[in-house]
Amino acid sequence: xxxxxxxxxxxxxxxxxxxxxxxxxxxxxxxxxxxxxxxxxxxxxxxxxxxxxxxxxxxxxxxxxxxxxxxxxxxxxxxxxxxxxxxxxxxxxxxxxxxxxxxxxxxxxxxxxxxxxxxxxxxxxxxxxxxxxxxxxxxxxxxxxxxxxxxxxxxxxxxxxxxxxxxxxxxxxxxxxxxxxxxxxxxxxxxxxxxx
Amino acid sequence: xxxxxxxxxxxxxxxxxxxxxxxxxxxxxxxxxxxxxxxxxxxxxxxxxxxxxxxxxxxxxxxxxxxxxxxxxxxxxxxxxxxxxxxxxxxxxxxxxxxxxxxxxxxxxxxxxxxxxxxxxxxxxxxxxxxxxxxxxxxxxxxxxxxxxxxxxxxxxxxxxxxxxxxxxxxxxxxxxxxxxxxxxxxxxxxxxxxx
Numbered sequence: 001x002x003x004x005x006x007x008x009x010x011x012x013x014x015x016x017x018x019x020x021x022x023x024x025x026x027x028x029x030x031x032x033x034x035x036x037x038x039x040x041x042x043x044x045x046x047x048x049x050x051x052x053x054x055x056x057x058x059x060x061x062x063x064x065x066x067x068x069x070x071x072x073x074x075x076x077x078x079x080x081x082x083x084x085x086x087x088x089x090x091x092x093x094x095x096x097x098x099x100x101x102x103x104x105x106x107x108x109x110x111x112x113x114x115x116x117x118x119x120x121x122x123x124x125x126x127x128x129x130x131x132x133x134x135x136x137x138x139x140x141x142x143x144x145x146x147x148x149x150x151x152x153x154x155x156x157x158x159x160x161x162x163x164x165x166x167x168x169x170x171x172x173x174x175x176x177x178x179x180x181x182x183x184x185x186x187x188x189x190x191x192x193x194x195x196x
Numbered sequence: 197x198x199x200x201x202x203x204x205x206x207x208x209x210x211x212x213x214x215x216x217x218x219x220x221x222x223x224x225x226x227x228x229x230x231x232x233x234x235x236x237x238x239x240x241x242x243x244x245x246x247x248x249x250x251x252x253x254x255x256x257x258x259x260x261x262x263x264x265x266x267x268x269x270x271x272x273x274x275x276x277x278x279x280x281x282x283x284x285x286x287x288x289x290x291x292x293x294x295x296x297x298x299x300x301x302x303x304x305x306x307x308x309x310x311x312x313x314x315x316x317x318x319x320x321x322x323x324x325x326x327x328x329x330x331x332x333x334x335x336x337x338x339x340x341x342x343x344x345x346x347x348x349x350x351x352x353x354x355x356x357x358x359x360x361x362x363x364x365x366x367x368x369x370x371x372x373x374x375x376x377x378x379x380x381x382x383x384x385x386x387x388x389x390x391x392x
Contacts, residue, residue: 070299071297071299072297072298072299075297075298075304077306101267101268101271102268102271103266103267103268103323103324104324104325104326104381106326108271108310109309109313109326109327109330110273110306110309110310110313113305113306113309113330114304114306117305117306127299128299128300129300130300130302130305130334130337131305131334132333132334133331133332133333133334134305134309134330134331134332134333134334135329135330135331135332136329136330136331136332137328137329138326138327138328138329138330141326185300
């Protein structure tokens, strides 16, 4: 019994950590990762007062879009799930068939770039931002119905230049990495607008 | 008169060279570049038996799509205008408002990447090709109604890896550069399909 009790506490701990890393894990995903039944996952969530995935995402999404300045909500590829302006952001893209290439059935790389690029722009606390350069690395093919969780972090700021690193995962697999240099052009635009 | 004659021959020469570099130049563009009237450009074209832009593009497009293997025609962003399989290709993207970002009115970078990436894939003479890495450089903002001419060239081939360089111009301005590493995966796929 004592062992069982510890097992459960450990599992609760693990579950909370996994969900912090990726709030989009479904009960099925958690059951698979923790090697327990879906029923057990549901009971655990109830005890821990963790709502189901859909509800979690809705809660997170509220208010997230409110602070974004450099890009319109509708232009963000994927769904924003968390953003700390000027620091870090998370978005999730659910791959549907129209995004895959018919020859290979693999997600077209442009979507991974667009998800990363729009997330990077959303992070910059300014009204005008543009991407200058980008280094992209496509690590493994992504297929229909997979969910891509992108995490973008501003790693350096120098003057009006921001270095943003993006890592995108499907579950535990790294599928894409990007290093983007984004320019805050608000001052340039202000100067143009105020010049005679 | 003699001088005029030489001027015209020079102009004919220039016009042909410009049109080889960019078959999408309109009569207006040519008039601007050559500093003559549109009427003069039309007369020159008639003498040189060069059809008008629309007709030129239609002629070029015929048969171009026939040889492509690694990507579906419908998945190519922009219009293919010339392709020499395994060597070089040209495509043109006309920017409309839906492709621009509403905050900055600038073409969303994903389209420049998608144009370059789909053109690079179209060049590879294989049934299965995927992009591994990409270095992108956005040189100047592109706006609505501008035409982006992308030129992709295979600069190196080593085993199943192709290095493809892409330069995209709006008229004489370089707006985008990309260096893509593309993998021909047809052998891997064949192995998988033939394994028991």
